[in-house]
Amino acid sequence: MHVVVNAAMSVDGKLASHRREQLAISGPEDFDRVDRIRAAADGVIVGVGTVVADDPHLTLDVTDRRVQRQRHGRPGNPARVVADSTARTPLDARILDDEATTYLLVSEQTSEERRTKLADAGAEVIVVGDDRVDLAAGIDRLADEGIERLMIEGGGELIFSAFDAGLVDELSVFVGSQLIGGRDAPTLADGDGFTEEFPVLTLDDIEQLDDGVVLKYTVEA
Ligand SMILES: NC(=O)C1=CN([C@@H]2O[C@H](COP(=O)(O)OP(=O)(O)OC[C@H]3O[C@@H](n4cnc5c(N)ncnc54)[C@H](OP(=O)(O)O)[C@@H]3O)[C@@H](O)[C@H]2O)C=CC1
Numbered sequence: 001m002h003v004v005v006n007a008a009m010s011v012d013g014k015l016a017s018h019r020r021e022q023l024a025i026s027g028p029e030d031f032d033r034v035d036r037i038r039a040a041a042d043g044v045i046v047g048v049g050t051v052v053a054d055d056p057h058l059t060l061d062v063t064d065r066r067v068q069r070q071r072h073g074r075p076g077n078p079a080r081v082v083a084d085s086t087a088r089t090p091l092d093a094r095i096l097d098d099e100a101t102t103y104l105l106v107s108e109q110t111s112e113e114r115r116t117k118l119a120d121a122g123a124e125v126i127v128v129g130d131d132r133v134d135l136a137a138g139i140d141r142l143a144d145e146g147i148e149r150l151m152i153e154g155g156g157e158l159i160f161s162a163f164d165a166g167l168v169d170e171l172s173v174f175v176g177s178q179l180i181g182g183r184d185a186p187t188l189a190d191g192d193g194f195t196e197e198f199p200v201l202t203l204d205d206i207e208q209l210d211d212g213v214v215l216k217y218t219v220e221a
C-alpha cells in the first residue's frame with residue numbers, strides 16, 4: 001500500500017480555525033491539484049472529525065478524470081474511507097451516497113445495531129481495533145479490498161496517527177498566505193505529538209500555486 005497525505009494549511013500551520021469549520025485555504029489551482037491526487041488514488045480517507053466538521057463528499061470534481069478512470073476499468077470515483085471508532089458518522093452524511101464505495105473503519109466497541117444502520121445507509125463497515133480504529137490493520141483490510149494507493153486528506157488527528165504508525169510514504173502540503181491562529185485550531189499533525197523520535201521528511205519539490213506554495217516530501221522509512 002502506498003500512502004500519500006495531502007492537506008492545506010495556513011502560514012502558521014493551521015488546517016482550519018478554532019471553530020473547526022471548513023475553510024478554503026486552497027485556491028482554484030490547488031483544489032485542481034487535490035482533484036488530481038484523488039483521481040490517482042484508489043481510496044481517500046478522513047477522520048470522523050472531518051466528516052462531522054465539513055460533511056465532505058470526497059469525489060472527483062472533474063468529470064473527465066472520472067471517465068478516464070472508468071476507461072481503465074476503475075470505479076469513476078476512488079473509494080471513500082472514514083476512521084470512526086465509535087461509528088458516529090451521521091446517517092445522512094454526504095459520503096454515504098451512492099457515488100462511490102464508502103468504507104467505515106470502526107472499533108469493536110460499536111454496537112451491531114449501529115453498524116447495521118450505517119450499512120443500511122450505504123457504508124461497508126470494517127471492524128479494526130478494540131477501543132480505537134487500528135489504522136495499520138485498517139489499511140491491511142483496505143488492501144484486501146483492492147486499494148493499493150490511499151490518499152489521507154486529514155484532519156490533524158488522523159494525519160498524526162498515520163505518521164505515528166509509520167504508514168506515510170509521501171506528504172504534500174499547500175501553504176496558503178493567511179494566518180489563522182488559535183491554540184485550539186487544528187494543525188497539520190495534532191494527536192499527542194512526538195517527543196523523542198521525530199519523523200524525518202525529505203523535501204523533493206516546491207511549486208508556487210494560487211497565493212501560496214505546495215511543498216512535496218517523501219518520508220524516510
Ligand atoms: N485544510 C485541510 O486540508 C483540511 C482541513 N480539515 C479540518 O480539520 C478539522 C478536523 O480535524 P480533526 O479534528 O483533527 O479531525 P480528524 O478528521 O483527524 O478526525 C479525528 C477523529 O478521527 C477518529 N479516529 C479514529 N481512529 C483514529 C486514529 N487511529 N487516529 C486518529 N483519529 C482517529 C477519532 O474520533 P473517534 O475517537 O470518535 O474515532 C478522532 O477524534 C476540521 O476543522 C476540518 O475542516 C480536515 C481535512 C483537511
Ligand SMILES: Nc1nc(O)c(N)c(N[C@@H]2O[C@H](COP(=O)(O)O)[C@@H](O)[C@H]2O)n1
Pocket residue numbers: 006007008022023024025026031034046050054055056057058059153154
Ligand atoms: N486541500 C484542501 N484545501 C482546503 O482549503 C480545504 N479546506 C481542504 N479540505 C478538505 O477537503 C474536503 C472537502 O471535500 P469535498 O469538496 O466535499 O469533496 C474537506 O472535508 C477536507 O478533507 N482541503
